[in-house]
C-alpha cells in the first residue's frame with residue numbers, strides 16, 4: 353500500500369516507521385526531522401529497535417497515495433485539509449486523539465474518511481529518531497456509512513501485514529467516545545496537578561475529579577446516541593491509570609513544555625456537544641476553563 357503520514361512527529365513517525373517495513377511510506381513533516389530521515393533513515397528504539405527508510409518530505413505537493421494517515425495535533429487538522437486538497441488519495445484516516453477531526457476532514461475533502469484510535473505510545477527523541485514507548489493496538493472504522501467498511505478492513509489488514517495489532521470495527525464512534533472520556537478525565541487533571549497518571553488511583557480528590565469528568569462525558573455520549581455506560585468509563589479510566597501509572601499524559605507534557613494543548617478537541621468538545629444535547633457538564637467546563645486560562649497566560653490564545 354502507498355501510505356502518506358501527514359504530521360510525522362511522535363506518533364506519525366512511529367507508525368510510519370513500522371509500516372515502512374512492509375509498505376511504500378512517505379513521511380510528511382518538519383525539518384530537521386525530515387532531512388535527517390532523508391539522509392540516514394528513521395531509527396526506532398524502545399519496544400523494538402530497528403532502522404528503516406521511508407520517504408520523507410516537508411512539502412506534500414500533489415502527492416498520490418492509497419491512504420493518508422493523519423497524525424497532527426487536533427488543532428492542525430484544518431491545515432491538513434488544505435494540504436490534502438492538492439493530492440490524490442484513496443482514503444484519509446485520522447489516528448488523532450480528541451473529537452472533531454473526522455468532521456473537519458469529511459467537511460473539507462472529497463475522499464472517504466476513516467476514524468481510528470491507537471494505544472501505541474511514541475516520542476520524537478530527536479531528528480531521525482523516534483522512541484516506541486509502549487506497544488498498543490489500532491482500531492479503524494468508517495466515519496460515515498458511505499465510507500465503506502471493507503475499506504477499513506483493507507487498512508487494518510495493511511497494519512497487520514506490517515506486524516501490528518489492528519482491527520476494523522463498524523462502531524468506531526463508540527471507541528472514539530470511550531477514548532474521549534479517558535482523555536477528558538486523565539489529561540487536564542494530570543496537567544493541572546502536574547502529576548503522573550498513577551496519581552489518579554482512588555481513593556483521592558484527583559481520582560474523584562477525573563472520574564466525574566469521564567462519567568459526564570459518557571452521559572453526553574449517550575445523549576448523542578452512543579451506548580457508553582458510566583460503569584464502562586469508570587473501569588476504562590481505572591485500567592488506563594493502572595497501565596500508564598508512570599507516564600505523564602500528553603497534556604501534562606504539553607503544559608510542562610509550555611506548548612499549546614488539545615483541550616478544545618477533548619474537554620472543549622464535551623462542553624460544546626453537551627450544550628447541543630442539553631446536558632450539564634460542570635466538571636468538564638471547569639477543567640476546560642482552567643487549561644484555557646493557562647494557555648492564555650502562556651500566549652497561546
Ligand SMILES: NC(=O)C1=CN([C@@H]2O[C@H](COP(=O)(O)OP(=O)(O)OC[C@H]3O[C@@H](n4cnc5c(N)ncnc54)[C@H](OP(=O)(O)O)[C@@H]3O)[C@@H](O)[C@H]2O)C=CC1
Pocket residue numbers: 358359360361362363364380381382423424425426428431432435447448449450470471472473474475476602614
Ligand atoms: N504521541 C503518542 O504517543 C500518541 C499521540 N496520539 C495523538 O496523535 C496526534 C499527534 O500526536 P503527536 O505525534 O504526539 O504530536 P507531535 O506534535 O509529536 O507530531 C505532530 C507533527 O505534525 C507536524 N505538523 C503539523 N501540521 C502539519 C502539516 N500540515 N504537515 C506536516 N506536518 C505537520 C507538527 O509540526 P509542528 O509542531 O512544527 O507544527 C509535528 O511535528 C495527537 O492528536 C495525539 O493526541 C495518540 C496516541 C498516542
Ligand SMILES: CC(C)(CO)C(=O)C(=O)O
Pocket residue numbers: 449534535538539549592596599600601602603
Ligand atoms: C491514555 C493517555 C491518557 C495516556 O497518558 C493518553 O492518551 C494521553 O496522554 O493523551
